[in-house]
Amino acid sequence: MNLEKRKKEIELRLKEIRNLVEKETSLETLDAFEKESDTLQEERMVIERKMSLASKVEFNPVIIETKSTEAKEVLELRGKSLKESRVIQVSSDEVLLPEHTDKAIAPYPYAQVSSLVDKVKVVNLTGGETYKKSFVKSNGVAGLTEEGKPYSETEPEFGYVTVTKTKITAYTEITEELEKLPDLPYQAEVLRNINISLKKKISQQILHGQGSSNTFTGIFSENALALADATPLEVTTITDSTLDDIIFAYGGDEEIEGGAVLILNKNDLRAFAGLKTNEGRKVHSIDYINQTIDGIPYIINSNCKALADTNTADGDYCMAYGALQNYEVPVFSPVEIGKSTDYKFKDGIICYKASVFTGGNVVGYNGFLRIKKKAA
Numbered sequence: 001m002n003l004e005k006r007k008k009e010i011e012l013r014l015k016e017i018r019n020l021v022e023k024e025t026s027l028e029t030l031d032a033f034e035k036e037s038d039t040l041q042e043e044r045m046v047i048e049r050k051m052s053l054a055s056k057v058e059f060n061p062v063i064i065e066t067k068s069t070e071a072k073e074v075l076e077l078r079g080k081s082l083k084e085s086r087v088i089q090v091s092s093d094e095v096l097l098p099e100h101t102d103k104a105i106a107p108y109p110y111a112q113v114s115s116l117v118d119k120v121k122v123v124n125l126t127g128g129e130t131y132k133k134s135f136v137k138s139n140g141v142a143g144l145t146e147e148g149k150p151y152s153e154t155e156p157e158f159g160y161v162t163v164t165k166t167k168i169t170a171y172t173e174i175t176e177e178l179e180k181l182p183d184l185p186y187q188a189e190v191l192r193n194i195n196i197s198l199k200k201k202i203s204q205q206i207l208h209g210q211g212s213s214n215t216f217t218g219i220f221s222e223n224a225l226a227l228a229d230a231t232p233l234e235v236t237t238i239t240d241s242t243l244d245d246i247i248f249a250y251g252g253d254e255e256i257e258g259g260a261v262l263i264l265n266k267n268d269l270r271a272f273a274g275l276k277t278n279e280g281r282k283v284h285s286i287d288y289i290n291q292t293i294d295g296i297p298y299i300i301n302s303n304c305k306a307l308a309d310t311n312t313a314d315g316d317y318c319m320a321y322g323a324l325q326n327y328e329v330p331v332f333s334p335v336e337i338g339k340s341t342d343y344k345f346k347d348g349i350i351c352y353k354a355s356v357f358t359g360g361n362v363v364g365y366n367g368f369l370r371i372k373k374k375a376a
Contacts, residue, residue, distance in 0.1 A: 326367025
């Protein structure tokens with residue numbers, strides 16, 4: 001076969017392969033084209049060498065790629081498109097990140113203060129010293145009177161309580177670096193902590209204030225004059241009748257009082273939730289979102305001792321049931337927060353102190369039913 005003719009046939013076939021490669025979508029066919037192209041390139045190289053020797057001219061070796069440039073580029077693009085869906089490229093920036101500090105401080109995720117503080121009656125008495133509150137203990141009963149006889153006496157019986165001023169304080173120290181250098185709002189968090197600490201103490205005093213100097217008169221205090229005639233309900237353990245016993249023991253003889261709230265420990269709420277009938281059904285329907293037990297509102301307060309806990313002694317008050325408007329908290333001053341750098345100036349310490357003058361007492365006659373643990 002004529003070498004020149006065969007060389008032209010090879011070049012035409014290579015050109016034809018390049019055109020076919022641009023339109024082909026089958027990977028197997030592309031592989032076949034690649035092999036044929038390599039074979040033809042090698043054959044053309046051999047022919048050119050033979051032609052060079054035959055003409056006895058100086059031969060300069062020519063390096064020819066085993067694949068044409070156009071075919072190689074098309075094959076590389078095709079392979080890349082087939083692998084795109086299976087390969088994820090991760091840059092070095094995504095693997096190695098510089099140290100990063102979030103500018104927000106994650107808050108404590110749970111409630112730290114019982115909602116009892118926000119639901120009792122607050123009285124604004126800014127600038128006052130003491131607060132006296134009168135309450136009705138009983139009303140008289142009219143009588144039947146004959147002609148010419150004296151009218152029946154029906155004077156109501158009154159009582160009163162005195163709420164004295166109580167000073168509640170909080171003190172915190174932080175370094176000047178915490179306040180000035182970081183992007184984090186440490187100072188705002190310190191002020192928030194002061195307010196929470198004040199409310200925690202008020203929550204504790206509403207229940208357990210002794211009624212002595214510089215204290216609240218709490219619901220569980222024996223000095224709560226409005227509850228002096230109230231008989232506590234004694235309970236040994238929480239049963240399927242405990243809630244009904246509490247509801248019927250509260251209030252007067254004429255009706256079942258509405259609007260009352262049960263104040264209890266979280267563990268006692270769990271005891272109510274765990275009660276079951278003989279058939280295995282829950283005794284009570286507890287709504288944890290709206291905070292009700294069979295429609296009766298409840299408030300959890302950790303300052304209540306749990307009736308179900310073994311460390312609760314006989315005679316300890318555990319729960320209280322009543323209308324929260326029967327407890328008043330007069331506020332004699334706003335919360336005042338002071339900042340100073342003088343006390344520990346050399347150490348670079350910034351000091352915060354806060355105070356509020358307030359108080360509290362039961363102002364409704366027999367306004368709460370107190371539940372205490374009875375000896376087994």
